[in-house]
Each structure stands twice: as C-alpha cells, then as structure tokens.
Amino acid sequence: MILYIAEKPSLGRAIADALPKPLKKQDGFITAANGDVVSWCIGHLLEQAEPDAYDAKFKQWRMEHLPILPEQWQLQPKPKTRKQLSVLRKLVKDASQIVHAGDPDREGQLLVDEVLSYLKVPKTKLANTQRLLINDLNLSAVKSALTQLKPNKSFVPLSVSALARSRADWLYGINMTRAYTLQGRKSGYNSVLSVGRVQTPILGLVVRRDQEIENFVSKPFYEVIAHLSTAQNQAFTAKWQPSEACQPYMDEDGRVLSKALAENVIQRISHQPATVTNYQSQDKQQAQPLPYNLSALQIDASKRYSLSAQQTLDACQSLYETHKLITYPRSDNRYLPEDHHAQAPNILGALQNNIEDQQDAISNADSRIKTKAWNDKKVEAHHAIIPTEKRLPINKLSTAEQQVYRLIARQYLALFYPVYRYQERKAEIDIQQGKFTAQSKEDIDLGWKALFQGSSSDQPSDKKAPLPELVKGQALQSHQAELQEKHTQPPQPFTDATLLSAMTGISRYVKDPEIRKVLRETDGLGTEATRASIIELLFKRKFLSRQGKQIRATQTGKSLIAALPEQATTPDMTADWEAQLSRISERTLNYQAFMQPLEVNLHELIHQAKTTSLGRLQPIESPQRKFTKKRRSSTAKKRTSRTQS
Template sequence: MESQKLPPNLTYPKTLHRLYIAEKPSMAAEIAKCLPGPASRKDGCIHTGGGVITWGYGHILRQAEPDEYDPKYERWRVEDLPIIPESWKLLVADSCKKQFEIIKNLIEQANEIVHAGDPDREGQLLIDEVLDYVHNQKPVRRLLLNALDEQSIRKAIANLRDNQDFQNLKQSALARSRADWLIGMNLSRAYTLAAQRAGHRTTLPVGRVKTPTLALVVRREREIENFKQADYFTLKADFEHSDTIFTAYWKPREEQSGLDTEGRLADKAIAQALLEMLQAATEPAAVISCETTEKKEPQRLPLALSTLQVMAGKKFGYDPQVVLDTAQKLYERKLTTYPRSDCEFLPESQQDDAAVILGNLTGLAHRELAGWSGKADSLIRSRAWNDKKITAHHAIIPTVERCNFAALNETERNIYFLIAQAYIAQFYPVHVYDQTRAELEHAGERFTANGRIIKELGWKEVYGAEAEEKKEEDSGTLPAMSKGDRARFIQASAEKKSTKAPSRFTAATLLAAMKEIHKYVKNPDLKKQLKDVAGIGTEATRATIIKELIERGFLREETKRKYLKPTEPAYLLVDMLPEELTYPDFTALWEDILRQMAEGSASLDAFLGQQARFAASLCTKAKGADIPLKGDHHCPRCRKGVLQLRNGKHGKFWGCSRYPACRASFDDKNDKPDIPVRKAQGQG
C-alpha cells in the first residue's frame, strides 16, 4: 500500500518511549487522564508525560473481498467455487486510512507498544493485526481494561502483561474471522446461484452463525403451525396428618392405561373411574416414605452480557441491541465494567472494592438498591470470586465511581439496576431451606407431595418472588411424617388441562437459545458435549446477528411483544440448505474448537483446513439442491429452470434461468414466451 503523507501540522518527537494503542478514541482519552504530566491533543493522538496514546475505530483493517484477490471473482460463477485464498489479504478500510498512517508512524518511533484493545477475542485481534500488518518488531505489552474509572485504569497500567500471553486468543479470533469468510463468501454465492437457477431473483446470505439462528425461528414457527391441542388430566388428592391438610399428586404406574406419549393421563373415562375408586376407598392412606433434606442455594452469579440481555428482555421488554448499547454507555461513563463479557465470575482481588461500591449504592436515589446495599455484608464471599474462572474479562458490575442515578435516562437506570442488583446479591447469605418429599399410597395408587420450609431467605431477599421457581406440583408446607404413618383421605379431583403450542421467539429469548444451543442440536450424542460450550456467536455479536436478520427482511417483529416470525425468503433459505448449515451442531462444535484454540489446545491451520474442505463439499451439494421453481413459465427443455424475460440484440426474448447449462430461448409474444407445441411436448 502506498504511504500517505502526514498532515503538515503533525509533528512527533524523534523517539517515543511508550505508545498506547486503544481500540477507540473514548478509551484513549480515559487512559491519557491517568498518565503523568500534562496532556496535549494532536491529530490522531494524545501526548502525555507517560507516553503517547493513539487509537483505532474498531477494525482499521478489513478482509479483502474475493474480487480483490482476483478480478474474475467480481462475477458470481459456479465454476469458480470454492474460493480458498492461498494467503490471506487484509486491506486498510477507506474510512481509516488517515488514522492508519498516524498509527504506523507512531509505531516506527516508539520503543515499546502497549496494546489497549478491548479485553476479548476481537479486541485482541484488531490491534494485533495492525502490528502484524506493519511488521512490528518492538516489544508489546498488554493493558487489560475491564472498567474505565480512574482507579481501575491505574491498577491496569501498573499490571501490564506481555502481549505474547494472548497469542492464542489472537489465533482464535483469526480462525473465527477466516472461517466466517470461507463459509459466508462461498456458500452465499453457491446457494444464491442455485436459487437463481430455479428462478428466484434474490441474494441469500449464508452465515456460520446467522443461518442456524434463522433456522431456529423457522422450525419454531412450523411447530406452532402444526401444533394440535390435546387435553389431559391432572389428578390430586387432599390428605390430613397431624391436623394439617396438604395436597399430593397422583403418579401413574408404567403399565397405567390411558396415558399419552408424554406420560400424561389423556383418557377422561379412566380419570373419572380413578376418582370414583379413590372416593370409595375406606382405608386411610399409608405414608410410604418421607424424607427431609436441608438444601442450600448459592447466590445467583453476577451478569455476563447475554444474561443481562435475557433478564432485561423479560423484565423490561428491551431488545438485546438496546441492552448492549446501554451497557456500553454506562461503561463509557465509568459507572459499570466492560459490557461485552461472557464471564459471570469476579477476580478475588476485586472484593477489596466491595465496601466502597456498596457504600456508593447505599447513597443512591433508588429506594430498593439503597435498602438492599445497606443490609449487605461486604465480608461475605460468594462463589463468584474465583480467579480460575477469569480470562481476559469478568462479570459486569458497578465500578467504584459514584452514580448520579437521577441523571440517567429510564433505560440506563433499568440496566444499571439489574447490574447493581446482581452485585448486591453476592453479599447476602446463601438461601437455606428444608426440602420434604413424601410418598403416600391410597386405594393402591401412589401420590407424592413436595414441600419446603425456608430457614434463611438470604440472597433471595434481593430478588423476591422472581427468584422463586414455583413448580406446579409444590404442596406447600408439609406436616412431619414417618414411614408407616396413616393419613386421612379427604377428597380427590381431576383438573382438565390442555397442551400449549411452543411460544414464538422474541429477540431476547432467541438470544438465550443461541447461548443454550445444546438444547436445539439434532445429534443427541452432542447434547452433553455442547452443554459446556458457550453457545453460538459471541456475547458481542449475538444481538447484531438478530438485528441483521430483521433488517435484511428474513425476520419480522409482530405485536407489542415483538414476536419474531420468519418471512418467505427465510423459509426458502432454510429449506434449500443442507442440515450441516441449518442445525447448530457443527457451528457449536466450531465454537468449542475456537475456545480450545484460545486455550492453546487447537491449531489454526488444522481448523481452517477443515473449514475449506467443509465449504468445498457444500458448494458441491448446492449444485444439486432441491429448490422449488419460481415463475409462471417452466422451461420445457430442461424442466429444471424457469423462463425469464430478457433483452437481447434483437429485442425481448425468453431464456432459461439455468443458462448456460440450458440454452433454451423463445420469442416474446404479448409478454409471454412463444413456445411451439412440439417443444412444449418435449420434442424439440
């Protein structure tokens, strides 16, 4: 690339001791405030007594498009697929050329460089790729900023790490970027061309994460369309023991007749017969077993981004992108820590700030947060404090910066509330209760009763009713019983219920599905393996993927609840693609490999070789894809394409959508193809 001249008013000292490269200007400004000496802003950088700070604007470099490898790829052709770069090419983004030149010149003059990208996979790559692009040989340190308040920045500057420690994280980000290119560039072309051969005038974007996400919504919609409501009956009985009346629920035996495939009683006559038999029995019920166990429920962990997005969606109806944008604003205002975190744990050293943070929350102009934090015990150490669970970032929590709650807008207040609430809960005791399970027999039928007695409310005081998972067959408080006791039967009843269709996804519940992707895999053997994988996509990209599917017309939001429904192009895309692309099994496994790569136990070259072979095999599959024809006039010659009106040298004519594989052509007659009878009968 040709070097651009620096602006004439830009001068640097001949040698810089230390150069900080931040991911964005706002972060650079905060770092500058924490370095010694006066700060002076120049074009594209800030000078201080402790070094010079410059910045990018996200990715300064971009992946080259296929036609930038070879001009022949500008035209989409089946015979050119798959496109596999022999060596990967990056180009300076047009909007960043001036800033790139500034960074390049500053790197040349520095003795030492501090990588100050965001503390995640992409943040690692976007600074590293610039350093690699300019062939930097200077030593590089890594600054990990999980919060932008002054105390956190100063602490991070005092604890710089060797950037080589994050080489594996960069490899993982490179693997993700290049795999997405191989899948997206090749398969979008392959299946768009296949659709066009069948007469569809459309472009179909295929993505490693985007496509299985879209398929989740399509399959859910079809489940709803094909749902047939079924009735079933729940039998329960009231018993009395030690002057206490309680409810127990009937449990059918394996050989019980009248059950549906889910083990529910679906036969009304059998339900009625059971009720009559229970009512007619004169013997008291026998207690078969009764066990009481003390249970302890640890504090709900602080929030990762996806957890925050799901909670905010359920509680406030917020779109995931709104949650991310708001969390980013709170971070930039130094009120909360780094938002794009996939971690729900905290470094043990961070507990030193607990008293200050809780003290600040006590003074908030918010009755609940102030009240809860006032009762919190900063010395309590929940399971959240665990250095072994920390990578480059930790859970999202309030910083030591005092928050002017009244100055926040409503959305910011609500998001800050959820973050602070989860943090405060760490300083309440564990929730303790006695769980009792009793089994009774009456008239030869088995009944079970479950009850609990809370011994210490603990952290659930902060969450109240929303922390309780009320189960349908919860019997409330049970009397003390022992095996062999008798209980008086009072009455039995059968409640008629109906099965319900699955709910449509909203943006928040779809995001939760992407995170808990093991629930949706097709291969049952993978379910357990994938339960430990952090879903498909990343904390930073899931909201963007859902937003793009909506903006590109594959999903639409309906009703006040903003339920997601697929559009016609969504059905076309999902139906024509092979299962390897529409089920999340492979994508989730790839995410697992990327995680292994970040930990140093998987190879970049091996992974990309696998992806290249995968892309090639699916390009071959696209040639034989079964796609419904779109058009009024099917080609009478090949019978696999449709005739489309085109303009030629001699005017309008009709040609086959599968050209050049099929060269059938017909004259235009009153805006219809003039097909001779013998050709229409397949004789020509």
C-alpha cells in the same frame, strides 16, 4: 517512547488520563508529559479483502469459481479509517515500546494484533510488546491495570482463535451466498440470498419453532389429585403417579390420555384409607447468584423490562464508556478476581450514592461475605459485569441505562447477602396400591432473595402451602378425589430472552450426541459481543419480525430455510466451530486443524448447492428487482462483509 494502542478513542482517553500531565491532544493521538503516546483504532481498521483482490475474475459471480479459497490471505484498510491507520504507522515506527490495549476479549486481541502485523512491526519490537487489560475505565482502575502489564505473546492463541473465526466466516459467507444466489437466479429469483454460519442457524431455530406451533394439535390429558387429611384434620393434596401398567394409556411425556383410566382411579381411591410410605423433611440452602455476563444480563433485561438484546448492549456500552459506571460489558465470564473483593465497600458506597430509592437494601449488604463468585481460576482476560466505584445519581441516565444499571447493581448486591435457606418436605402416599406424591417448600431465611421480592419475572414463584409433618407408616384419610383435565400446549414463540437463551445453550438444539456432549461446557452460537447484532441483522434483512414480545419468522425467512441444506440451517456445524475456536484459544487445537476440515466441507457444500433446485423459494422483494450486471457488481462488494456472520 511507549505507544499505547487502544481499541477505540474512549479507552484511549481513559489511558491518557492515567499518564503524567499535562496531556497534549493531537490528531489521532494524545502525548503525555513524559513523551509517552496513546493512540487508538476505531474498531477494526482492517477488513478481509474482497474476492476480486485475489483474482479480478471474481468480480463476476460464477458457479465455476466456487469455492473461492485464498492461498495467501489479504487484509485491506477500511476507507473511512485509513487516516487513523496512517497515524499509527508513524507512531509504531517511532515507538521504542508498544503496549496492546485492545478490549479484553478475542476480537479485541485480534483487532490490534492485525494492525501490528499489517504495519510490519519488526520481530524484536513485536516480541517485546506488552498487553494492557482494562475492564474498568475509571482512573484508579486504569492506573492499577497499568502496573499489571503482561507479555502480549502470551495472548497469541486468543488472537489466532479470532483470526480463524474471521477467515472461516469469510469462506463460508462468501461461497455459500454466491452459490445459493446463483442457484436462485436459475429459478427466477433475482435478489441476493445471504447465508451466514451463525445468522442462518438462528433463523432456522425460529422457523422450526414457528412450524412446530403451526402444526401443533392439542390433546387432552388427565391428572388425579387426592385430597388427604391427618387425624388432626391437617389437609393437603397429593398427585397420582401412574404405574408401568398404565404405559399403554400414556404419551411419551408420561401424561395419561385415557379419561376412563383416570376416572377409575378416582373411584378406587375416594373415601379410602391412605398410608405414608415415605417422608423427608430437609433444611436446604441456595447460594447467591453469580454476577452477570452479557447474555445473562440481556436475558434478564428482556424479561423484566422488555429490552431487546441490542438495546441492553447499547445501554451497557454507554454505562461503560460514557458514564464509567460499570466494568467491561462484552464479557462471557460470571466470576471475579479474588483481589476485587477488597473493592466491595467502595462499590457499595457508590451504589448508596447512585440509587436513592434502594438505601435500605444497600445498607443491609455485608461486604465481609465472600461467595464462590470470587475465583481467580475462572477469570482470564475479563471478569463479570459489576458496578464501578464511580458516583453518579442514576436519575441523570436514560431510562434504559437506569434499568440496566439497576439489574447489574442488584446482582452485585446479592453477593453480600446471606444464602437463601428453606425447608423442603416430600411425601409418598399409598392409596389402594396407587402411588401419590406431595411436596412443599417453606422459607426459613430469604437471604439474597429478599432483593428479588416482587419481581415475578425474575424469580418465578414455586411456593405451595407447607406439608404437615408426617411420619412413615402414618395413617391418613383420602376424601373425594379430583379429576383435572388439561390440554397439551404448543411451544411458545421465541422472545428476545428465550432466543438469547437458545443461542447460549445451543446444545439443546444440536442433533449430534457427540457434539452435544462437548457443548455442555462450551456451547454458544456467536459470542457475547455479536449475538445482539446478529439478531438485529435478521430483522433488518426482513427474515424475522416482531409481534409484541414474540419473534416470528417472515415468509421470506421460511422460504430461505426451506431452500437451504439442513447443515446450513441447524446449529450443529457452527456450534462445533465455536467449541473448536475455544480450544484454539486454550492451546488445545491449532489453526490448521480447524481450517483444513472446513475447506473440505466447503467443497461438499458447494457441490450440494450446484445440484439443488430452489423452485420452492418465494420472493423476498415484491416486485422483484432485476439483478443486472451493474447491480451484481456493486452488490457483490456490499454483501461481502455482511455475509460473514
């Protein structure tokens, strides 16, 4: 018999529905009429063993034990799902063929692979294991996927990448948390100081942003606006561009800080002749936006509907698993397989049925349009998040589900609208040897942007009154110039949208220029699947708090960051890890090349921790709880699995 092992029961049921009927539902698996069986994991059935599994002495937290570096890694069954592991043990033994049906991502690959390894599946059976990749839980999509099985051994690098991440997080989280908790106790701080290679740098981003806001001192700066007209009385404005001679009166961002200098320019150019020194008018176009990956969707859902990252992910999971209205949501990809273009008429038909108040917008979509979004070369295990062919009016969904579905549907619809076309005009004007510039943008054909009209949070307006048609050398008249006094603004506090954007574009916050260069293509703190949970974890630990839409660091969070070494609080190290993990999955780096330098660095970090005083650390809990031997023993176990992020 063929045994299909899904990542979770919902996926298992979807696979079983595509197998010969009648189906026989049993305890932990489903048997098809032809004898094939579908079973499942329930998330990770296994977890990294606790430190005391390697040596009983590690039950006690002592600095001399650190760093703890397992020579032979061990996994242990999770107590709550041990029964399902027993079900799989028997089924795996009886199966003549195994099909791996984990989610189509790094963690989904490891999740089933580690079970097969733990159950000691014979080498021959393991070598013949097939991989089933499902992005859509609807029956037709599952049936199609079942005809496109691939050798599971082709995905070994993806699994190795996830394994390296899991072990590296264990090493870093266990050792750093123990080291700084022990140092904190020396300073009278009696709670666990949890440190993670992803969550701590994210906290560091927020703490540093809050410090910048707190320390910010606003400065006035000045701009000069020339009011101009043509001989035909066509009026427009142009902005002064200071020359190099003005550098002593400007800040590092090119803003003029001297009011006297700006006033002098106004005196010099008011009511004076002006000449067009350069003029360009070009018809341009902007291609349709790509469909969503999870982070892009979470960012837009936060901007438009004020949904947190976790709320968006929860809505996505329900739309995917319960309602089957969207494809696999935990995707980091924004492209689609080329053969999916043929599904467009059916998906547009489903949207017509599901979203009653968007009939015109959906009817105007042209399914013959094929954009750069369809590109097989950019699609691997999973593709962008799009609607499925499932028909279900969205008034049957929760508010958050409706909001998220509408965003996904609109982004998909945009693929079948024409490009946005506009005219861009730019001019340079000389007034008394001073350079002034003006530009404008005028719509020619809204194309896909018609779908985004009235959504200021999605498409910020950059429209100005169009420049008149000018020619180089044309004479103009400058009228009374205008002095605009402005003030520098502090950076904005993080929101869900901007914090997610920072996590996905982390290279902007990386100090090392070499790492920054690498990360322009492969950057990201955490993964699509983990970013929301990591942000929520920081709230649960009282390191972050919400003030309306703003995300601010608590005093607890600030104290923790102040106590840690810079390496632990900046994204450089963990961003470099993510780049290397991507290289492992792409077969350009091996496991040992990643793990060995990490262990060397861990020795250095622990040595640094031993010589660090935490005197500045402020209490997280008030009143403080005593860290008794009993509490240390129980907390050690509870915190082990929680510090790996």
